[in-house]
Amino acid sequence: MPDPVIRRHPQNPVLASGDVPFPSTQIFNAGVARFRGEYVMVFRADRFDREKRCEAGTALGIAFSSDGVKWQVRAEPLKVLPTGGEIRRAYDPRLTVLDDHLYLCFAVDTAHGIRGGVAVTDDLQRFEVLGLSAPDNRNMVLFPERIKGKLARLERPFPVYGSAGRGPERFDIWYSESVDGRHWGNTQLVLGSEQVSYCNNKIGPGTPPLRTPHGWLALFHYVYKDDARVLKGWEPYPWTKLYGAGVMLLDLQEPWRVIGLSREPVLVPETSYELDGFRGSVIFPGGLLAEQDGTVKTYYGAADTVECLATARLDDLLALAQPVVPQ
Ligand code: BMA
Numbered sequence: 001m002p003d004p005v006i007r008r009h010p011q012n013p014v015l016a017s018g019d020v021p022f023p024s025t026q027i028f029n030a031g032v033a034r035f036r037g038e039y040v041m042v043f044r045a046d047r048f049d050r051e052k053r054c055e056a057g058t059a060l061g062i063a064f065s066s067d068g069v070k071w072q073v074r075a076e077p078l079k080v081l082p083t084g085g086e087i088r089r090a091y092d093p094r095l096t097v098l099d100d101h102l103y104l105c106f107a108v109d110t111a112h113g114i115r116g117g118v119a120v121t122d123d124l125q126r127f128e129v130l131g132l133s134a135p136d137n138r139n140m141v142l143f144p145e146r147i148k149g150k151l152a153r154l155e156r157p158f159p160v161y162g163s164a165g166r167g168p169e170r171f172d173i174w175y176s177e178s179v180d181g182r183h184w185g186n187t188q189l190v191l192g193s194e195q196v197s198y199c200n201n202k203i204g205p206g207t208p209p210l211r212t213p214h215g216w217l218a219l220f221h222y223v224y225k226d227d228a229r230v231l232k233g234w235e236p237y238p239w240t241k242l243y244g245a246g247v248m249l250l251d252l253q254e255p256w257r258v259i260g261l262s263r264e265p266v267l268v269p270e271t272s273y274e275l276d277g278f279r280g281s282v283i284f285p286g287g288l289l290a291e292q293d294g295t296v297k298t299y300y301g302a303a304d305t306v307e308c309l310a311t312a313r314l315d316d317l318l319a320l321a322q323p324v325v326p327q
Pocket residue numbers: 029092243279282284301304
């Protein structure tokens with residue numbers, strides 16, 4: 001059998017609840033960036049009350065590393081948004097370095113829907129929240145460069161009524177841009193979930209895009225739902241959605257144009273830490289970093305329980321994004 005293009009790191013999971021000094025049962029869905037000489041990870045820390053069998057809180061934590069494999073976790077969770085009242089929790093962080101600032105995108109559960117947030121920090125302590133989108137939207141990721149002078153992001157609105165006969169939860173990847181990071185517009189469809197043959201449900205932006213000479217490269221998540229089989233997991237509800245990762249290549253100048261797409265998933269749950277956990281069979285990519293030696297590191301949450309790392313040669317990953325004929 002040929003070697004897989006994406007190889008799981010032998011030290012997986014690279015971060016788990018036992019590594020974190022504040023109460024958590026699950027550490028997952030992290031964003032990772034290289035910022036001012038070190039690797040920085042912002043991760044989601046959930047707490048599940050096993051006695052009451054319900055979720056008991058979510059925090060965002062931060063960790064640092066010199067090699068991207070071994071992490072030191074800061075003792076206190078981050079303070080990004082005050083919670084209570086309208087704002088219930090912030091989760092699923094993504095990180096992008098842009099203009100020498102560190103930007104954090106995150107999802108926010110509110111009393112009136114799910115919103116996507118963008119914040120910026122220089123000192124990794126204080127975060128200025130630039131804005132929250134209208135609901136329902138999440139999985140925002142920023143491009144690491146301005147495009148024609150504007151900040152650019154991928155996002156995943158999830159319209160309930162307007163799926164145009166494609167069935168429930170057919171959610172897609174969109175693009176928006178902004179002059180100041182606060183006001184977003186020029187919104188355009190990037191990738192429809194029906195274009196991804198291995199998906200029968202929704203897709204969403206995963207990693208922030210990485211500039212390559214051939215286009216912006218990014219991993220996205222796809223969902224394959226089959227109610228005839230219940231997947232493993234200790235969540236007290238039957239779980240039937242498999243999450244995996246695909247790869248796409250976007251035009252450098254017009255990043256809403258998909259020029260490459262993997263014909264097959266590039267990461268499918270198969271190890272014990274991906275198949276079993278709070279929600280088994282979930283791979284949720286959130287970070288993609290290029291290394292000097294021509295390899296990339298990609299970070300992903302596994303089973304909504306632990307954070308993992310996989311590596312690939314950049315050229316091999318690019319080759320998986322097969323050309324897409326413009327429609
Ligand atoms: C999505 C989000 C993610 C999670 C995934 C699988 O809807 O809530 O945070 O990883 O489901 O549970």
